[in-house]
Amino acid sequence: MGLSIEDITYVYDSDTAMAVNALNHITTTIPDDQFIGLIGHTGSGKSTFVQMLNGLLAPTTGRILYNGEDIHGDGYDRKQLHANVGLVFQYPEHQLFEQDVITDVMFGPKNLGKNEEEARQAAEEALSRVGLSSEYYKSSPFDLSGGQKRRAAIAGVLAMHPKILILDEPTAGLDPRGRDEILNLIRKMKEEMKMTIVLVSHSMDDVANYVERIMVMNSGQIALDGTPNEVFAHVEELESMGLAAPQITYIMRHLKDLGMDVDTTPLTIEEAAKEILSALKGH
16 A cells, blocks of 8 residues: 655744745655655755654644654654664664664564574675675775665665665766666666565656656655656756756657757667657668
């Protein structure tokens, strides 16, 4: 069933003169087994929204249901919610804290009640999935490279076997190779584990290439919600929000303006190349 978000708002400092509406009457669903991109400019409400999804923040009004149960209802097990709806923060340093990698990744399973052997097995499986071999188990998490720290942070959440995995800007600060490696890793996890992925990103090209649904946030609301082709057809609207379409979209629109008979909806290089070759053959 996944998450159901019912008319939530969130007000920071609600009892003061500095009150700020971060979220405004959002209603949507995060179903099982879907790859979702969440985009929006700085201050649009993305980070507040994803912290709502796994119960770190409670809505000022409205409610959030996980598999039909109110996650802020009396007696609800939010520890189990944090296992089912995992959140990987933008900066892995905010998530890594133990003396070595294996102990850090074991923390989540042990917190859920697993014994030492069970926790280590879950941690080793998670580290294997993210591509960190046993040679790193006894390394300090803070001695790892930027990409390795992100892998370790992801493993720490994966070890709890979440049904929904939220990744807040997982490629921020990485070079192009590191970014591609992390995004391909995320796609592989999605395919193998059949979980829902919510990818928070500022890169239009990344979400165009990887996700099946895009939610666009603006002024604390979901302004657009649809497939990548549907969302990126609204180029002018995205630009009015301080965003942009993928680079391929602008290239195809420019070719169209120059008189080439091409469809402007391709979002990947492969799709664009096929469309351009088809147009050239048509001449």
